[in-house]
Amino acid sequence: MCGIMGYVGGDGASGIILNGLAKQEYRGYDSAGIALCLNGEIKSAKVVGRVSALARLVDDMPPECMEARSGIGHTRWATHGGVTVTNAHPHESADKMVTLVHNGIIENSKEIKADLTSKGIDFITETDTEAACQLLAHLYRGDALAAMTCLAKSLVGAFALVIMFKDRPGEIWCARKGSPLVVAYSGGASYCASDPTALLEFTHDLFFLDEGEMAELRPDGCRFFCFDGTRREKESIHLSWDSVMSDKGHYEHFMRKEIEEQPDVLRLTIDTHTILTSVSRERDLNLPVGMMKRVNRVQFVACGTSHYATLVARNIMESLDEEIDVSADVASEYRYRGVRGGDDTLAIFVSQSGETADTLAAARLARSKGTHCIAITNVRGSTIDRETEHTLLSMAGPEIGVAATKTFTGQISLLALLVMQLLKDRGTLSASDEARVIGGMRILPSHVHSILERESEIKSLAEKYSDSKGFFFIGRRECVPLAMEAALKLKEIAYLPSEAYAAGEMKHGPIAMLDEHLTVFAFVPDNDLREKTLSNVEECRARSAPIILLANEGDSSARDHANDVLYIPRTERELFPFTGVVALQLFAYHVARTLRRDIDMPRNLAKSVTVE
Numbered sequence: 183m184c185g186i187m188g189y190v191g192g193d194g195a196s197g198i199i200l201n202g203l204a205k206q207e208y209r210g211y212d213s214a215g216i217a218l219c220l221n222g223e224i225k226s227a228k229v230v231g232r233v234s235a236l237a238r239l240v241d242d243m244p245p246e247c248m249e250a251r252s253g254i255g256h257t258r259w260a261t262h263g264g265v266t267v268t269n270a271h272p273h274e275s276a277d278k279m280v281t282l283v284h285n286g287i288i289e290n291s292k293e294i295k296a297d298l299t300s301k302g303i304d305f306i307t308e309t310d311t312e313a314a315c316q317l318l319a320h321l322y323r324g325d326a327l328a329a330m331t332c333l334a335k336s337l338v339g340a341f342a343l344v345i346m347f348k349d350r351p352g353e354i355w356c357a358r359k360g361s362p363l364v365v366a367y368s369g370g371a372s373y374c375a376s377d378p379t380a381l382l383e384f385t386h387d388l389f390f391l392d393e394g395e396m397a398e399l400r401p402d403g404c405r406f407f408c409f410d411g412t413r414r415e416k417e418s419i420h421l422s423w424d425s426v427m428s429d430k431g432h433y434e435h436f437m438r439k440e441i442e443e444q445p446d447v448l449r450l451t452i453d454t455h456t457i458l459t460s461v462s463r464e465r466d467l468n469l470p471v472g473m474m475k476r477v478n479r480v481q482f483v484a485c486g487t488s489h490y491a492t493l494v495a496r497n498i499m500e501s502l503d504e505e506i507d508v509s510a511d512v513a514s515e516y517r518y519r520g521v522r523g524g525d526d527t528l529a530i531f532v533s534q535s536g537e538t539a540d541t542l543a544a545a546r547l548a549r550s551k552g553t554h555c556i557a558i559t560n561v562r563g564s565t566i567d568r569e570t571e572h573t574l575l576s577m578a579g580p581e582i583g584v585a586a587t588k589t590f591t592g593q594i595s596l597l598a599l600l601v602m603q604l605l606k607d608r609g610t611l612s613a614s615d616e617a618r619v620i621g622g623m624r625i626l627p628s629h630v631h632s633i634l635e636r637e638s639e640i641k642s643l644a645e646k647y648s649d650s651k652g653f654f655f656i657g658r659r660e661c662v663p664l665a666m667e668a669a670l671k672l673k674e675i676a677y678l679p680s681e682a683y684a685a686g687e688m689k690h691g692p693i694a695m696l697d698e699h700l701t702v703f704a705f706v707p708d709n710d711l712r713e714k715t716l717s718n719v720e721e722c723r724a725r726s727a728p729i730i731l732l733a734n735e736g737d738s739s740a741r742d743h744a745n746d747v748l749y750i751p752r753t754e755r756e757l758f759p760f761t762g763v764v765a766l767q768l769f770a771y772h773v774a775r776t777l778r779r780d781i782d783m784p785r786n787l788a789k790s791v792t793v794e
């Protein structure tokens with residue numbers, strides 16, 4: 183949560199910082215602020231609202247502020263303290279010596295505040311961050327490294343801190359514990375940001391701060407330190423993403439652009455990773471040879487949409503190997519459920535950002551039990567990538583819309599291939615299943631393309647149902663995770679009540695809610711469960727609920743059961759979610775657009791959830 187941008191170099195800092203904040207606005211967007219260092223003074227501007235409002239405020243700052251060659255900025259996702267200008271970052275110490283921005287939560291802020299207040303220091307905000315700011319000023323005696331070292335030891339919780347000292351105009355200091363921070367140096371300037379996408383226009387060689395690391399940024403380079411103050415040599419990581427990938431282009435919303443990129447994501451993933459299934463050893467992942475023969479338990483762990491991707495993977499695994507013991511947990515529960523682990527267990531952690539606090543903590547727990555761990559992430563250099571011995575990168579490219587779309591498709595395609603490799607290593611994947619599923623995956627890009635071509639039909643349907651009081655998404659087996667993802671999309675971007683149910687569960691309670699104002703969107707692929715699902719649909723129809731069906735092309739009798747039917751191409755049974763999700767993303771997008779929602783930055787959300 184929260185986006186941070188820092189710059190020190192030879193150019194005007196304000197434009198670079200505002201531009202960097204705009205690129206990271208999806209991380210949090212309650213309020214925004216900037217501090218610029220100029221002639222021994224630090225000038226700030228803060229606003230409740232978006233970066234565009236901050237830019238207008240910066241335009242009104244004294245003209246000399248545009249000359250500032252260093253500065254820090256922040257977009258906030260409020261945790262402690264309301265959304266007010268006072269609580270917006272940057273924060274300044276009472277003696278004006280320290281100005282800083284923060285992403286994370288300082289858990290011992292109350293204790294620090296009580297201690298400093300007793301020493302006569304006045305606090306003015308409701309935030310936890312101010313405690314770090316005032317404490318650093320209290321510790322600072324002219325030696326920045328010494329003060330930073332003491333501060334890092336004193337803070338409990340999670341933090342990415344970016345700091346300017348009033349008497350050190352050519353320097354920016356950073357510290358990281360628990361919240362991401364990436365640093366770069368290029369052509370006489372140093373930069374830092376929460377998200378690598380903000381730095382790609384300057385360089386693709388990035389330094390991802392590790393847990394317990396600090397950095398000093400100057401125009402002539404960066405130095406890295408451990409929290410105990412010792413110097414650290416650090417290797418940069420090359421990120422091949424193109425900076426135009428994070429541009430909206432001619433699209434009205436990033437989400438719409440990202441939906442359209444899915445055929446490419448599928449093609450790239452399948453072309454790059456079918457090697458996974460073409461070898462019968464764990465070689466590509468560098469897993470211990472023979473591991474899958476020893477493993478008798480597979481656990482998928484993730485949050486939100488990534489969790490739904492793992493449910494798709496779990497279903498594929500169960501469908502291809504009926505013997506295997508496979509589970510899929512949300513990370514925040516996995517940690518406290520007392521799950522089993524050890525050498526006979528493989529845990530697969532999925533996080534597009536690679537920074538989700540619950541998923542990181544779950545992975546650390548699994549490692550501490552001696553469980554074999556694989557991470558799947560979309561961000562090279564992210565914390566989960568660096569902390570997990572075996573990582574697979576999904577091929578979605580940067581995703582800016584807060585609602586995940588193309589990263590879900592990247593995850594499920596990579597997971598399907600990984601599942602097949604693991605089962606092959608285990609000796610339980612039949613050649614016919616392998617050929618069938620891989621063959622089915624190869625035609626997915628063209629299927630998705632044909633769904634995108636039906637956008638006007640999906641848009642009309644979305645407009646027709648956008649005044650519905652709420653939605654039930656129902657289906658069976660492979661359609662249950664699809665229903666969950668569809669319901670989440672509609673909640674996130676349209677703010678409409680939407681529930682996902684296994685179709686057979688409706689009569690056990692939720693059916694009581696149905697009337698003519700609640701729409702049931704049911705998934706009825708043409709397979710062994712079609713008739714059973716249609717019986718559940720009829721039960722809903724009998725309670726006057728309007729019915730939309732998602733069915734396979736050619737299933738003309740589906741029309742007998744519904745008010746409207748959306749047809750999508752036939753796939754292998756396990757692959758229905760791959761095509762279905764695209765139709766449902768478009769449906770959610772057009773409902774939200776009809777309702778004039780803020781689609782790329784829905785209220786109350788942030789793209790990267792770095793607090794537990």
Ligand code: AGP
Nearest residue numbers: 486487488533534535538585586
């Ligand atoms: C998806 O639309 C959401 N933005 C959210 O559920 C997200 O998938 C979840 O927070 C997990 O994020 P991660 O994949 O980066 O770990």
